[in-house]
Amino acid sequence: xxxxxxxxxxxxxxxxxxxxxxxxxxxxxxxxxxxxxxxxxxxxxxxxxxxxxxxxxxxxxxxxxxxxxxxxxxxxxxxxxxxxxxxxxxxxxxxxxxxxxxxxxxxxxxxx
Amino acid sequence: xxxxxxxxxxxxxxxxxxxxxxxxxxxxxxxxxxxxxxxxxxxxxxxxxxxxxxxxxxxxxxxxxxxxxxxxxxxxxxxxxxxxxxxxxxxxxxxxxxxxxxxxxxxxxxxxxxxxxxxxxxxxxxxxxxxxxxxxxxxxxxxxxxxxxxxxxxxxxxxxxxxxxxxxxxxxxxxxxxxxxxxxxxxxxxxxxxxxxxxxxxxxxxxxxxxxxxxxxxxxxxxxxxxxxxxxxxxxxxxxxxxxxxxx
Numbered sequence: 001x002x003x004x005x006x007x008x009x010x011x012x013x014x015x016x017x018x019x020x021x022x023x024x025x026x027x028x029x030x031x032x033x034x035x036x037x038x039x040x041x042x043x044x045x046x047x048x049x050x051x052x053x054x055x056x057x058x059x060x061x062x063x064x065x066x067x068x069x070x071x072x073x074x075x076x077x078x079x080x081x082x083x084x085x086x087x088x089x090x091x092x093x094x095x096x097x098x099x100x101x102x103x104x105x106x107x108x109x110x111x112x
Numbered sequence: 113x114x115x116x117x118x119x120x121x122x123x124x125x126x127x128x129x130x131x132x133x134x135x136x137x138x139x140x141x142x143x144x145x146x147x148x149x150x151x152x153x154x155x156x157x158x159x160x161x162x163x164x165x166x167x168x169x170x171x172x173x174x175x176x177x178x179x180x181x182x183x184x185x186x187x188x189x190x191x192x193x194x195x196x197x198x199x200x201x202x203x204x205x206x207x208x209x210x211x212x213x214x215x216x217x218x219x220x221x222x223x224x225x226x227x228x229x230x231x232x233x234x235x236x237x238x239x240x241x242x243x244x245x246x247x248x249x250x251x252x253x254x255x256x257x258x259x260x261x262x263x264x265x266x267x268x269x270x271x272x273x274x275x276x277x278x279x280x281x282x283x284x285x286x287x288x289x290x291x292x293x294x295x296x297x298x299x300x301x302x303x304x305x306x307x308x309x310x311x312x313x314x315x316x317x318x319x320x321x322x323x324x325x326x327x328x329x330x331x332x333x334x335x336x337x338x339x340x341x342x343x344x345x346x347x348x349x350x351x352x353x354x355x356x357x358x359x360x
Contacts, residue, residue: 078147080140
């Protein structure tokens with residue numbers, strides 16, 4: 001089934017949630033690790049799925065990405081990270097998504 | 113390190129031919145992810161083998177998304193890329209078929225099997241002829257590497273002869289010959305045939321084009337609708353991918 005243009009997948013909303021909850025910009029692996037923690041999943045999000053979602057969120061202007069200073073990475077002895085931060089548009093969109101999902105959650109039948 | 117190697121080999125494969133900034137960004141981002149993954153595993157005391165397996169599994173699960181990302185980011189127009197892929201696939205399959213057909217039919221000469229139910233003279237002649245054709249095809253394919261125009265001309269002569277000699281098999285042999293000659297011409301143009309005189313190159317090109325034209329004329333009633341159908345199908349698939357990519 002084709003997705004509506006501009007509609008967000010649950011993974012993309014979860015990424016926005018994580019970016020919103022963090023004071024620091026996050027890199028791809030850190031996002032994958034936190035996503036797995038949040039959903040109590042045993043395996044991390046696949047590379048292709050994760051980076052495609054990040055690319056799409058950046059293209060929509062909901063996330064902003066930048067490469068960290070190469071000297072910083074060199075000093076730490078690792079490849080430089082691409083860091084993602086929530087934009088104002090991303091925060092607004094997240095608020096809309098939360099507002100949409102809240103009534104839907106309220107309509108769910110109670111089991112206890 | 114096997115999982116990381118698989119992941120890096122895969123990212124190099126599916127980013128091949130993409131615009132350099134997009135390719136470089138994806139390679140760097142994945143290299144960083146793999147390093148962080150291994151570093152985190154080391155810090156948490158996980159076994160190296162389990163981590164590499166997990167990395168390979170992450171790569172495999174994301175392969176479809178990677179390909180979809182590639183379709184959105186690729187530089188060449190998608191229909192042209194798809195048609196080029198089908199062209200090379202046709203060349204490989206046609207060459208393999210002709211080699212198989214002549215190789216199996218010429219095998220009695222090498223004593224691999226006998227053809228006792230045939231007249232001995234006919235069987236011997238047929239097997240010898242097929243062996244010559246097989247060797248001609250092999251030589252043509254080998255020559256494509258160093259002397260592509262000579263190789264192409266040889267492939268053109270052999271495949272054209274086969275199309276006429278086995279005229280009752282024309283629906284199979286003429287498309288094969290056209291694909292083999294077309295592929296040979298494409299390889300020759302790409303490799304730019306160094307080391308041959310201008311007149312030799314012209315003569316070989318003329319011979320090849322004559323064979324190709326002959327086939328094209330013979331096969332036109334069958335080939336034109338087929339090519340049009342393939343082109344339309346490939347364009348539809350590429351557009352569907354591009355739309356899906358934009359929507360994603």
